Amino acid sequence: MSESDGAPPVTTVAILALPEVTASVLFGLSDMFVGVGRDWPLVVEGRPGSSTLRVQIVSADGQPLTIANGIHVVPDASIANAAPPQVICIPEVFLLPTAEIQGRFQVEAAWLRESHARGAVVAAACSGALLMAEAGLLEGEDATTHWAYCDVLAQRHPGIRLHKRRALVTAGEGQRLVMAGGGTSWQDLALYLIARLVNLDAAMQMARLYLIDWHESGQQPFARLSASRQTDDAVITRCQLWAAEHYRAPSPVAAMTQLSGLAERSFVRRFQQATGMSPLQYVHHIRLEEAKQLLEASDDAIEAVAEQVGYEDAGYFARLFKREVNLTPAQYRKRFAGLREVLRQGRSSW
The missing domain is CATH 1.10.10.60 (Homeodomain-like)
Structure with a gap:
């Protein structure tokens, strides 16, 4: 996605692809972010709009990889070649809670630290907070993660103030550390970030389009005719x-x-x-x-x-x-x- 001369700067969102992520979360986040500004006018007015956010899927080396459940992914860029992001999203770390991850993601952890030091927001869904902790970003901070990983996170990083029951936690200087806890919390995370990066109405539009969080009511409450x-x-x-x-x-x-x-x-x-x-x-x-x-x-x-x-x-x-x-x-x-x-x-x- 390119910017035309004189156009306002576009916010870049990087989604971190690891072998230990699932396709539903990785591509779900991508779909939500790419759809901002594009999908609402398409559905409502019959004409596609322009995506408000620039989205790139980034991995350590930029090479094709196989993620959880055997899905093949071709990243847009390597960490070294990616455009400097304003936001980095960690979809999850899909491992056993007891699995050892110390030293496993050294390249990714260094990138998270450097990007955050430059002013980027670092956000994680589900167990992605484990990688934020390994990068040293959560020491002394409030945090949350998936309930199955809370005890492990608390044991490994006792300096973190863990909020087991909170679905969404923001922390750090400028609230630039964002974590969402449950299995489908990537949807809540995406809405929250869209509201922050774009505006409240854009987040509400995506909530309606994706039927987020109120599936038992069917599509009618969300379907803008x-x-x-x-x-x-x-x-x-x-x-x-x-x-x-x-x-x-x-x-x-x-x-x-x-x-x-x-x-x-x-x-x-x-x-x-x-x-x-x-x-x-x-x-x-x-x-x-x-x-x-x-x-x-x-x-x-x-x-x-x-x-x-x-x-x-x-x-x-x-x-x-x-x-x-x-x-x-x-x-x-x-x-x-x-x-x-x-x-x-x-x-x-x-």
């Missing part, structure tokens, strides 16, 4: 753009019909053909998406949220929201406002 996707029909596109700005209007479908210059029946049929939904469904979807943002970001009462997005009847709004999102407004707020607050607190700690 493609209501803003424009079509090849210029007349309908003009109506879509109008609806995006005026969805609170009391009679939006009548106003769009008048704007189109078509007879009502012709307009409805043409809108349905172009967007896959009726004009009224389209307006409802825009209103509900705005309501989601308000529920996440504010403490306004449900009735106030309903009024702000164009519904005078809060009961009708609540029923419609439950039908379309598969959660009540209160349930949605409980789930997603909590995530937003966690990410906001993490970003403000930087």
